[in-house]
Amino acid sequence: MRPLARRVAAAATALALLLTGCSSTDDGRDADGTIRLRFQSLAWQKESVDANKQLVREWNAAHPDVQVEYVQGSWDNVHDQLLTSFEGGEAPDIIHDASDDLADFAYGGYLTDLRPLLPERLKADIPEQSWRTTTFDGGIYGVPFLQEPRVLIANTELLKASGARIPTPERPWSWAEFREVSKALTEKGRYGVAWPLKEPVSVTLNLGLSGGGQLFHRDPDGKAELRFEAGDQVVTGTIRDQVNSDRSAARTALGMGGSDTLPGFFGGRYAMVPLGFAYRQQIVEQAPEGFAWTVLPAPAGPGGQAQGVSPQTLSVAEDSPYKKEAVAFIDFLLRPPNMVRLARGDWMLPTGTTALAHPSLHTAEHGWATGTALAKHLRPAPAQTVRGYPEWKDKVATPALQEYYSGAIDTAELRKRLVDDGNRVLARYQR
Template sequence: MTPAPAPTPLSRFPRPARTAAAVAAALALLLTGCTAAAPDGSDGRIRLRFQSLAWQKESVDANKELVREWNASHPDIRVEYVQGSWDSVHDQLLTSFEGGEAPDVIHDASDDLADFAHGGHLADLRGLLSERLTSDIPRRSWETVTFGEGVYGVPFLQEPRVLIAEKGIIESSGVRVPTPEHPWSWEEFREVAKVLTAAMGKGRYAVAWPLREPVSATLNLGLSAGGRLFHRGGDGKVTIRFTEGDAVVPGTIHDQVNTDRTASPSTLGAGGSDALPGLFGGKYAMVPLGFSYRQQVVSQAPEGFEWMVLPAPAGPGGAVQGVSPQTLSIARDSPYKKEAAAFIDFLLRPANTVRLAKGDWMLPTGEKALADPSLRVAEHGWAIGTALARGLEPAPAQSVRGYPEWKDKVATPAYQEYYSGAIDREELEKRLVKDGNLVLARYQR
């Protein structure tokens, strides 16, 4: 990462693939004001545009405050805050890159960078970032933003999946309360769900699985059971194999919904936020969600609702999960890459990263920020999350060429039908493997 004549260790990671982009309507999504940095002719100042995808009020406020602090201490390098959206960022960025009007500093997620990195739209950050920053973030996080021999983003925020549970139901049931060191196994989770459902009464369920987008949740949780699904051969090509490890998580969900009747079938097509009212109303005891959903629980839960954060179930590998961290990148066409890198370095000073993490209710990737005492308190489950951070690994499919098409056309409908009981495991495996490998083959000729 720092200047050196030989490749840095980060350059030896496997080469993630370029993602497919659907951009037919992208011109309509281009945000106004995202022009590249240029000196102001009247005062000679350098002006950088920072496009943020922060959306929660606390997060937006934290980002804007840090921009103001930078501007106050760097009068010759002015940063303008530009609001982006997670819903449209890929197509919007692609259009702005093609039009030569990309923001200088770009907030995104690691699983969205491959197309832009291989397309030559992002700057290689090796040699631009400080040793303080590069050494503080673990290698496993840098792996998520390394494409070929280049590093095209700084991974800075991440979140594990956890169980958000009604405290009273869990504690009164007599079941063992899991910890990050001793989580429930997937088998134990299934048995616990039976106990809770029986105690809760008719029309109530131990679990609500909000799986409108089932693929990343299934694959990332599956790492703990030894599932990887995607396997790279000696020739660099990736094929899909469905092993017993890959069957554990989908099998658990399927059986809870269709056999045990301990998970609600009505939430399978819902988003995470849609399941929270049922949790608050006592219809569900637990909802598997991303760590950041705690903010919605705090802001939306009725007065007197007591809740707790529990680690997600795990397999023999322990509390391991796949993640795609949030990232900060620099546009290749920015004429002020060093200044943009300095701004990123400022944003990601440990104390500032803690502010960003709190604003998004997520976890820092940087080890110094993650060690901050304020992120290790019991309140709102922060300590559970920081304990789980050591088991976060790059998402299994992040480097797979053709993954977006496989996910949208093959995996999403297959998992949805399996979880609802419309198809059996044999048909699920057939679709994921046979149909999936046909898709991947088109990208690896």
């Protein structure tokens, strides 16, 4: 809450209390001294919502003097909703979001720098590469706690019948080998792969690291700049060739979201679908009885098995009067046993090394072990700390990549639009 808004709100609250005959302390606690915090969660899958609500109940039972209210948010509109709440002085104390959404809020002064508040246990348990996803200008503005590698979900029967080598986290396919397997799996009425690229940017950037690409770079002055180099063409070129040259990837899937591809996958129209790790839950719930599927690691390239990720995060609003208590709740929520509960509820991987070692995350069932083996290869998404990234993504990169993958423009035009048009966008944010 900005200073003027805070004074106005405080005056209004005091007047209301006088009119109703209630009493309150000067710092906004209840009359009996109870502190109340609002925790906005973006959990949406039933298991995840249940896990979050249960942990809130456990905290409240153990901390009668600091009570947490669970507030349900939505991934669909979280950025605009948070911006409105920040500007209106109504932001929740504890904020669930994703690291690639934090930069503008952090630079705008809406989030608390957590460095002096974080417990040593929590700082030590989460690897430095994860902390880099929430570090802006030297400050830490969120605690990264869940992450999601991209994997290949394959029809087990079709994969075995093709005679292809089954990849493992130790010996993944190369991008060239993946392209050949996709062709081998393609026949009349069936595509080897379906790329759901309705939102193509994060897929392209994050998998692009395995090709040795980066796209976003820093000049000697620390300013972000875009360059489309040889490594950036590995993944983009593979996808384009699969759709337009090999005809091994379904063109219609380019406009789909991940969930949209599942009926075709179950029906045998697609032999493989590259998806986020959490989609396994939908597959478990929706797959026809007897349908056999397997989780395979994403292909590797010159950059090895590196993948970019934007972990889910927990932040504290700068306007919260109870920052210390809010961080104590975050610390409770992310104790290793609780982090495991949250990860399993969301079908994702915890960032904490202790939680990641839990036996339940290393079972073959539903591909847990494959995903967990990929955790060491996860890196901060290339555009993690770049101001202006949302505008570049929406106005420049999304339409350019959609046209490129469909075959409407060539590599030279893609480079021109991503780099030339993109750098003009970034320049406005770095004056």
